[in-house]
Amino acid sequence: MNGSPVCELSPPxxxxxxxxxxxxxxxxxxxxxxCRCPINKYLLDDECVEIKxxxxxxxxxxxxxxxxxxxxxxxxxxxxxNAILPCPVPAACLGGTLDTNNSTNSSLAAGNCRAGHKxxxxxxxxxxxxxxxxxxxxxxxxxxxxxxxxxATIVVFALxxxxxxxxxxxxVF
Numbered sequence: 460m461n462g463s464p465v466c467e468l469s470p471p472x473x474x475x476x477x478x479x480x481x482x483x484x485x486x487x488x489x490x491x492x493x494c495r496c497p498i499n500k501y502l503l504d505d506e507c508v509e510i511k512x513x514x515x516x517x518x519x520x521x522x523x524x525x526x527x528x529x530x531x532x533x534x535x536x537x538x539x540x541n542a543i544l545p546c547p548v549p550a551a552c553l554g555g556t557l558d559t560n561n562s563t564n565s566s567l568a569a570g571n572c573r574a575g576h577k578x579x580x581x582x583x584x585x586x587x588x589x590x591x592x593x594x595x596x597x598x599x600x601x602x603x604x605x606x607x608x609x610x611a612t613i614v615v616f617a618l619x620x621x622x623x624x625x626x627x628x629x630x631v632f
Contacts, residue, residue, distance in 0.1 A: 495521035503541075514543040516554070529554040534571060534580050544580065548594045551581040 483496035483629035489505030496507035500517075501522040510517050514533030522528060525538040532549030535542060538557050546552035549572050575588035575596035583598035591597050 469477045501527055512541060512543040514545065518559060526556045528556050547582060550595060551576045
């Protein structure tokens with residue numbers, strides 16, 4: 460039946476086509492047993508090419524441009540980019556593969572960011588998060604903000620009382 464799925468095992472050197480309705484030859488340079496690129500290579504334009512970019516896990520096989528696995532501390536804009544860039548705050552970038560379930564490349568990059576981080580190089584904080592002294596995003600807590608405000612109020616009040624006592628001691632009746 461024309462157009463029906465190919466369900467039997469593909470013979471060595473072939474794989475199902477894009478629509479799973481027939482078989483095509485494995486891309487050049489792949490392991491002909493299962494059509495996967497070997498370690499230190501990824502599939503680009505139907506050919507396995509050597510990984511020359513820094514920041515890519517060269518020990519994984521079967522990688523394509525879309526599922527390149529990044530090392531921690533590296534970032535890229537999306538699944539269609541082979542520009543792998545070091546993060547200014549390495550701990551903000553987790554590495555791994557991008558989440559292809561998101562709809563835009565800008566949100567795809569967020570899939571590699573540490574919790575609370577987003578955007579280019581994972582350098583921005585999500586809503587409800589703020590950067591600490593190390594430029595890592597920490598979740599804001601309403602109780603810690605309230606506690607800080609309470610402490611500041613007590614300190615200001617104590618200073619005012621001290622100033623009034625000092626002024627009163629200098630005032631002669």
